[in-house]
Amino acid sequence: MGYSPVQQLDRGGRPRAVPPAMRHIIHADLDAFYAAVEQMDNPELRGKPVLVGGSPQSRGVVATASYEARVFGVHSAMPMVTAVRQCPQGIVVRPRFDRYREMSRRVMDIFHGVTDLVEPLSLDEAYLDITAVVEGGKLPLGVAIDLKRQVRDDTGLNVSIGVGTSKSVAKIASDLEKPDGLVVVPPGEEEDFLAPLAVGKLWGIGPKTAGRLHQDGIETIGDLAGRPEEWFARHFGKRAASIRAKALGQDEDPVKTERSAKSISAETTFADDLSDREELRNTLAKLSAGVAVSLEKKGIRGRTVTVKMRLSDFTTLTRQTTLPFHTNAADDIMTTGWTLLDGELAPGRAFRLLGVGMSGFGQDGEQPRQLPLPWEENQGND
Numbered sequence: 001m002g003y004s005p006v007q008q009l010d011r012g013g014r015p016r017a018v019p020p021a022m023r024h025i026i027h028a029d030l031d032a033f034y035a036a037v038e039q040m041d042n043p044e045l046r047g048k049p050v051l052v053g054g055s056p057q058s059r060g061v062v063a064t065a066s067y068e069a070r071v072f073g074v075h076s077a078m079p080m081v082t083a084v085r086q087c088p089q090g091i092v093v094r095p096r097f098d099r100y101r102e103m104s105r106r107v108m109d110i111f112h113g114v115t116d117l118v119e120p121l122s123l124d125e126a127y128l129d130i131t132a133v134v135e136g137g138k139l140p141l142g143v144a145i146d147l148k149r150q151v152r153d154d155t156g157l158n159v160s161i162g163v164g165t166s167k168s169v170a171k172i173a174s175d176l177e178k179p180d181g182l183v184v185v186p187p188g189e190e191e192d193f194l195a196p197l198a199v200g201k202l203w204g205i206g207p208k209t210a211g212r213l214h215q216d217g218i219e220t221i222g223d224l225a226g227r228p229e230e231w232f233a234r235h236f237g238k239r240a241a242s243i244r245a246k247a248l249g250q251d252e253d254p255v256k257t258e259r260s261a262k263s264i265s266a267e268t269t270f271a272d273d274l275s276d277r278e279e280l281r282n283t284l285a286k287l288s289a290g291v292a293v294s295l296e297k298k299g300i301r302g303r304t305v306t307v308k309m310r311l312s313d314f315t316t317l318t319r320q321t322t323l324p325f326h327t328n329a330a331d332d333i334m335t336t337g338w339t340l341l342d343g344e345l346a347p348g349r350a351f352r353l354l355g356v357g358m359s360g361f362g363q364d365g366e367q368p369r370q371l372p373l374p375w376e377e378n379q380g381n382d
């Protein structure tokens with residue numbers, strides 16, 4: 001594509017190599033997701049400390065807490081008993097996962113309205129590669145403001161957004177001014193933006209590594225970025241180049257769209273070989289439900305259902321059918337799987353493993369693309 005290699009100068013006035021294709025990446029993460037959905041659906045909870053999770057009596061944990069509860073030190077994964085002790089006025093609410101999945105789908109649909117290049121990380125979080133949108137004439141800040149407004153208007157939820165030239169910078173930026181945050185790191189300012197931040201904020205630096213780095217006198221990302229290249233190799237081995245790039249704000253990890261996954265499947269091996277049709281069908285039903293949940297989480301639909309069967313003599317068979325439509329419904333996967341299974345049932349035949357998978361991801365009515373779009377050229381094929 002028509003990128004001309006731009007030459008920039010570093011602080012010492014030397015030419016700095018700039019990656020040929022500058023990217024613009026958004027990281028978007030909903031604020032206090034489960035709690036925010038509860039507050040939206042139930043106006044009485046608004047403005048109040050809400051603790052979503054299991055009951056304190058049954059040793060439940062906090063899935064998330066509203067920001068009103070967080071000022072009391074309550075956080076995700078804390079035992080609910082502790083949370084209630086620290087925040088006695090907190091209102092404990094049971095999670096409603098179906099509702100969260102539904103809201104997640106709506107938010108992901110909004111993201112897909114901005115760009116095809118969406119990489120969901122969880123129900124409430126995704127990367128968007130908006131390079132093409134920016135090259136089309138929009139400012140990254142404008143894209144981010146519009147996106148926040150649209151999520152707010154269409155779902156009633158707040159999303160915090162970080163924008164940068166790489167995934168790791170965007171992710172750190174989105175967290176910085178939560179809730180309702182919006183942080184744009186302009187191209188060329190990545191290193192300065194990261195330098196004062198705690199080293200533990202860096203993707204790939206867990207608490208243990210952070211502790212080790214503190215002992216070496218490294219507190220900030222800038223302290224880390226200032227270490228010579230050999231030092232990284234000694235301390236991080238195989239991960240050295242990637243961590244150094246991230247510390248300098250130069251990592252080039254691509255936004256991996258759902259479609260770059262080739263298939264999603266689930267399988268199970270039986271303790272004793274199975275030949276009973278009903279039992280096999282039940283197993284396939286459960287596996288199909290699991291695959292459907294994974295598809296839904298990723299916000300994708302597939303057309304090709306594959307059933308994998310391993311017989312008692314270890315022969316492995318796979319059979320597949322391509323449906324005329326894309327689906328993520330457990331029922332569609334299950335009934336297609338049952339038909340494939342029925343074709344292989346025979347008297348005396350026993351199965352030691354059964355699996356089902358979905359592939360051929362896309363949307364109905366989509367034309368197969370002749371050529372990769374320009375911004376996909378460097379994505380590899382993972």
Ligand code: TTP
Pocket residue numbers: 029030031032033034035062063064065076077124125178179
């Ligand atoms: P997060 O995005 O980590 O948290 P959050 O959205 O509640 O709050 P914020 O982003 O504003 O800091 O996780 C999204 C949802 O995932 C969260 O609402 C509940 C669920 N979750 C758990 O169930 N257990 C956990 O330990 C975490 C971290 C999240």
Ligand code: MG
Pocket residue numbers: 029030031032033124125
């Ligand atoms: Mg969140």
